[in-house]
Amino acid sequence: MRVTLLGTGDTTGTPTVGCDCDTCEAARERGVERTRFSVHVENERVDESLLIDFSPDFRSQFLREDVPLPDAAIVTHIHFDHLDGMGNVFRVFDSLDVYAADETDPKTDKSVAETVRDDYHYLEPIEVHPTTPLEPIHVAGFTVTLVPVEHPPLLCYGLAIEDPVTGSKLSISGDTSYNVPEESREVLADPDLLLADAIVPAHLADYHPIGGRHETDDGVPRTFGTKHMTREGALALADELNAEQTRLVHVAHYYPADEAFEEPLAVDGEEFVLP
Numbered sequence: 360m361r362v363t364l365l366g367t368g369d370t371t372g373t374p375t376v377g378c379d380c381d382t383c384e385a386a387r388e389r390g391v392e393r394t395r396f397s398v399h400v401e402n403e404r405v406d407e408s409l410l411i412d413f414s415p416d417f418r419s420q421f422l423r424e425d426v427p428l429p430d431a432a433i434v435t436h437i438h439f440d441h442l443d444g445m446g447n448v449f450r451v452f453d454s455l456d457v458y459a460a461d462e463t464d465p466k467t468d469k470s471v472a473e474t475v476r477d478d479y480h481y482l483e484p485i486e487v488h489p490t491t492p493l494e495p496i497h498v499a500g501f502t503v504t505l506v507p508v509e510h511p512p513l514l515c516y517g518l519a520i521e522d523p524v525t526g527s528k529l530s531i532s533g534d535t536s537y538n539v540p541e542e543s544r545e546v547l548a549d550p551d552l553l554l555a556d557a558i559v560p561a562h563l564a565d566y567h568p569i570g571g572r573h574e575t576d577d578g579v580p581r582t583f584g585t586k587h588m589t590r591e592g593a594l595a596l597a598d599e600l601n602a603e604q605t606r607l608v609h610v611a612h613y614y615p616a617d618e619a620f621e622e623p624l625a626v627d628g629e630e631f632v633l634p
């Protein structure tokens with residue numbers, strides 16, 4: 360299993376357009392980027408690959424990394440930074456299978472699968488496959504399981520991707536608070552690599568209008584607001600899931616410049632070959 364981090368940033372990316380903060384300037388000086396979230400997973404055993412989320416930066420990500428176009432894709436939720444790159448499929452793909460959850464979201468009265476199908480009804484190459492969370496599916500030679508996470512007000516899913524032959528396992532938290540349900544944690548547990556949402560460090564929770572949640576015994580918030588994990592929350596989740604290796608993703612430019620490029624925060628273009 361070859362994992363390429365196409366996009367490791369939050370919804371504005373780093374550098375952020377029009378921003379001259381120290382972190383965005385440091386990224387420009389280092390020549391690194393955190394574009395909007397997407398992960399490419401190649402199964403070299405069957406010569407197929409799987410895309411997780413359609414970043415608005417799809418085109419530049421594929422030009423930059425020179426990875427094969429995917430045979431199938433998964434959409435975790437319907438926020439802009441995970442879905443709005445789907446239009447790039449037009450005149451590039453002849454056909455593409457897209458998997459998304461089949462549970463009706465009370466907020467939209469549709470499932471993620473239905474929203475994808477409705478919003479992109481004009482994209483003929485797309486075939487949407489409504490997928491039941493916590494029930495494994497087989498795609499690109501992998502066993503893939505969507506797991507519910509917490510990202511109010513929308514339904515959102517993390518996922519586990521396993522190669523049933525080699526035993527390699529990649530877990531992705533999705534956009535989520537630290538409050539990942541126990542049955543989801545069981546599916547995500549013991550990965551070779553965990554990609555965990557860590558939008559900001561915990562000390563920035565004071566700047567959120569409603570602060571942080573899910574504090575440790577020492578009062579350190581593991582959730583920023585309601586939607587995302589703090590760095591400390593993501594690292595706590597990694598520890599609890601017994602992850603062999605962890606990269607923090609969905610990273611915002613609000614990290615102070617002296618913390619923004621420290622381990623284990625990911626930047627675009629990192630590649631991992633899982634055993």
Ligand SMILES: [Zn+2]
Nearest residue numbers: 378380383612
């Ligand atoms: Zn900035």
Ligand SMILES: [Zn+2]
Nearest residue numbers: 436438510534
């Ligand atoms: Zn989101």
Ligand SMILES: [Zn+2]
Nearest residue numbers: 370438440534
């Ligand atoms: Zn997002």
